[in-house]
Amino acid sequence: QIQISSKNVLPPDVLTRVSEYVPEIVEFVRQVVSNGFGYESSGSVYFDTVKFDSGPQHSYGKLVPEAVGDQKALQEGEGDLSISADRLSEKKSPNDFALWKASKPGEPSWDSPWGKGRPGWHIECSAMAGSVLGESMDIHGGGFDLRFPHHDNELAQSEAFFQNDYWVRYFLHTGHLTIAGCKMSKSLKNFITIKDALAKNTARQLRLAFLMHSWKDTLDYSSNTMESAVQYEKFLNEFFLNVKDILRAPSDITGQFEKWEAAETELNDSFSDRKCAVHAALCDNVDTRGAVEEMRLLVGMSNGYIAGRKGAKRRPNRMLVESIALYLTGMLKVFGAIEGSEPIGFPVGGQSQSADLESTVMPYLTVLSDFREGVRKIAREQKVTELLQLCDVVRDDTLPELGVRLEDHEGLPTVVKMVDKETLLKEKEEKKQMAKLAKMKLPAGEMFRSDTDKYSKFDETGFPTHDVEGKELSKGQAKKLRKLFEAQEKLHSEYLQRSHHED
Ligand SMILES: *[C@@H]1O[C@H](CO)[C@@H](O)[C@H](O)[C@H]1NC(C)=O
Numbered sequence: 487q488i489q490i491s492s493k494n495v496l497p498p499d500v501l502t503r504v505s506e507y508v509p510e511i512v513e514f515v516r517q518v519v520s521n522g523f524g525y526e527s528s529g530s531v532y533f534d535t536v537k538f539d540s541g542p543q544h545s546y547g548k549l550v551p552e553a554v555g556d557q558k559a560l561q562e563g564e565g566d567l568s569i570s571a572d573r574l575s576e577k578k579s580p581n582d583f584a585l586w587k588a589s590k591p592g593e594p595s596w597d598s599p600w601g602k603g604r605p606g607w608h609i610e611c612s613a614m615a616g617s618v619l620g621e622s623m624d625i626h627g628g629g630f631d632l633r634f635p636h637h638d639n640e641l642a643q644s645e646a647f648f649q650n651d652y653w654v655r656y657f658l659h660t661g662h663l664t665i666a667g668c669k670m671s672k673s674l675k676n677f678i679t680i681k682d683a684l685a686k687n688t689a690r691q692l693r694l695a696f697l698m699h700s701w702k703d704t705l706d707y708s709s710n711t712m713e714s715a716v717q718y719e720k721f722l723n724e725f726f727l728n729v730k731d732i733l734r735a736p737s738d739i740t741g742q743f744e745k746w747e748a749a750e751t752e753l754n755d756s757f758s759d760r761k762c763a764v765h766a767a768l769c770d771n772v773d774t775r776g777a778v779e780e781m782r783l784l785v786g787m788s789n790g791y792i793a794g795r796k797g798a799k800r801r802p803n804r805m806l807v808e809s810i811a812l813y814l815t816g817m818l819k820v821f822g823a824i825e826g827s828e829p830i831g832f833p834v835g836g837q838s839q840s841a842d843l844e845s846t847v848m849p850y851l852t853v854l855s856d857f858r859e860g861v862r863k864i865a866r867e868q869k870v871t872e873l874l875q876l877c878d879v880v881r882d883d884t885l886p887e888l889g890v891r892l893e894d895h896e897g898l899p900t901v902v903k904m905v906d907k908e909t910l911l912k913e914k915e916e917k918k919q920m921a922k923l924a925k926m927k928l929p930a931g932e933m934f935r936s937d938t939d940k941y942s943k944f945d946e947t948g949f950p951t952h953d954v955e956g957k958e959l960s961k962g963q964a965k966k967l968r969k970l971f972e973a974q975e976k977l978h979s980e981y982l983q984r985s986h987h988e989d
């Protein structure tokens with residue numbers, strides 16, 4: 487059972503298996519022979535490349551003309567069977583390739599007008615694609631390495647069968663996938679399955695990594711590649727969350743009417759430039775890499791605009807940021823990087839939870855956040871430290887456990903964001919590490935120096951000797967401080983040792 491839908495990959499209409507198409511293949515070969523482009527020899531059937539190339543309608547080796555006659559490429563494509571002395575003597579030209587191969591006793595075989603045998607390599611694709619899609623297809627995909635001889639031979643025999651010169655309108659030959667710079671191979675043990683990759687990253691992050699590369703170039707799957715995709719996703723996600731927060735702010739009656747100033751006009755101009763650039767990139771050989779770069783620029787500009795408005799204590803223009811977020815979400819839906827029907831941003835709550843978790847709980851979170859802001863304001867005015875600490879605990883411990891991030895911005899309303907829990911817990915851990923590091927960096931001699939509201943004099947090591955009123959510290963006080971001082975000395979020397987090692 488192929489699991490496709492959860493990765494947001496469209497399922498194919500038809501999947502084919504060669505062993506079910508042997509009658510079609512035999513018929514295909516028979517028709518090529520009767521059209522004059524194939525000949526039987528010792529129970530095998532070969533394609534007559536010279537005859538094909540001499541006709542006015544056809545040319546052999548359309549995709550990689552310079553490879554025609556390249557015996558090494560032929561050998562890789564056909565296997566030794568095709569160019570061994572025996573086989574060469576069966577062929578009119580060394581470039582001719584097998585449509586049907588006689589089977590030796592014991593080899594798998596099917597009956598045919600030429601005796602027991604099996605299909606040549608290229609014929610499988612021509613017969614299967616031809617019987618499903620008919621005499622022409624718009625796009626034929628495949629890896630870059632399949633251009634010659636495989637696709638050139640497929641093209642030639644199919645044109646010979648259908649008597650046309652348009653069996654494939656366009657080929658899209660994708661670049662190779664390498665793993666940390668090396669070709670993927672079982673012997674190098676750097677073989678990775680989609681399942682392995684999905685254990686490390688989400689389907690969306692993989693998709694973004696693909697979008698951030700040109701489809702026709704080599705894609706290197708490495709931690710660096712995936713890290714850029716994760717960062718890109720994060721960058722866009724923060725933007726969407728900020729916009730949703732802006733749109734949630736209570737709108738007064740005049741809220742819909744926001745006068746445009748230079749900043750809005752400028753952003754709108756950049757918006758339409760970026761839209762054109764995304765379109766142009768996609769028209770240029772489906773350059774998704776260019777398109778997602780333009781989208782990144784648009785987010786950067788919008789972030790700059792939002793920060794500028796907030797700096798000026800003004801509300802960002804909602805209709806404008808909303809249009810930008812809608813546009814970006816729409817593009818990500820086109821790319822398959824956003825599934826579901828939410829108008830703005832990535833679905834909240836991951837794939838396991840209901841998609842509209844955000845719209846369900848946000849009204850309650852907003853009440854909580856507003857209430858907390860009110861409490862903090864009073865606690866600050868009345869200097870009730872315990873209350874302020876409680877408010878911090880809600881922000882730093884309680885809500886992150888539930889996948890909610892509160893961002894306090896001085897003098898501005900608190901921003902509420904729903905982020906997945908793992909991300910938040912990781913952020914919390916990083917913050918803790920940073921705080922610890924900052925503390926370790928501080929030499930003991932510096933730790934009391936800035937407390938000039940408590941001490942007025944220090945000895946040469948930076949240890950306080952007199953309190954703020956100029957009175958000498960009591961033995962008891964000094965003993966307490968000494969303990970802290972020594973603890974910091976120890977911590978700092980650990981830091982020095984550690985950074986020494988890192989050098
Ligand atoms: C904003 O940009 C769009 C093009 O994206 C343009 O059609 C529209 O007139 C612009 N709006 C204003 C008010 O300049």
Ligand SMILES: [Zn+2]
Pocket residue numbers: 611636640
């Ligand atoms: Zn093929």
